[in-house]
Amino acid sequence: MAPTTGLTVYHNPQCTKSRKSTTLLEENQEKGNYKLDIVKYKVTPPSRETLEILVEYLGIKNKDGPWKEDRPWDYLLRPEVQGKATSFEEAFDLIEEDPAMLERPFVIDWDRKIAVLGRPDISKVEKLVEERLSGKL
Template sequence: MAPTTGLTVYHNPQCTKSRKSTALLEENQEKGNYQLEVVKYKQTPPSRETLETLVDYLGMKNKQEGPWKEDRPWDYLLRPEAQGKATSFEEAFDIIEQDPAMLERPFVIDWDRKIAALGRPDISKIEKLVEDRLAGKL
């Protein structure tokens, strides 16, 4: 079961954006008043429940504005080599369960504010999430 407070980053130590995002989150933990859980998702893949929460917190299910393609929003969760292989969120979850390396990264879930951010194509969304935490926006 995933935590219900603080932040969780789904991290791949081999990924530059993931390392930068995780360092930023770790550096600001005390000032931002949050606990950080770092999950190396290749070793500890996210559960289906966590993936469903991620989709919800990104606003993907109710078609909120976002960088995902409206006709294939689940591709946003997947690495480029896996995009186009799923026709639904359920199939995307299956791909990630079968090969956790197919999850796009880094993902950050803010359990307190019920939002999430992806560090692609850059880490600006994660930087914004941290800035809001530092400003006390809960």
């Protein structure tokens, strides 16, 4: 079962943006008053339940956003597999088969029920940390 409080980052140590995001989250943990759970998702893949929560917290079902409107599940996937799934279920299957297909880094704020992706830059992760530092819950 996934955590229900604090922050979780789905982290790939080989990824520069993932390392920067994780470092930022670690450095601000005490000041931001949150517990940080770092999940190396290639070793410990997210469960289907966690992927469903991620989709909910990202707000990508039936909403406009930075994803392809007709293929919102592609937002979860690395560029090399975008277009290979035709639904969230198929995207989840791809990630379950090979966790490296999950885009990274994703950060889930369990307290506020939101999630952000640290791509194409880490500005959304920075904003999430700033909000935590300012006490916006």
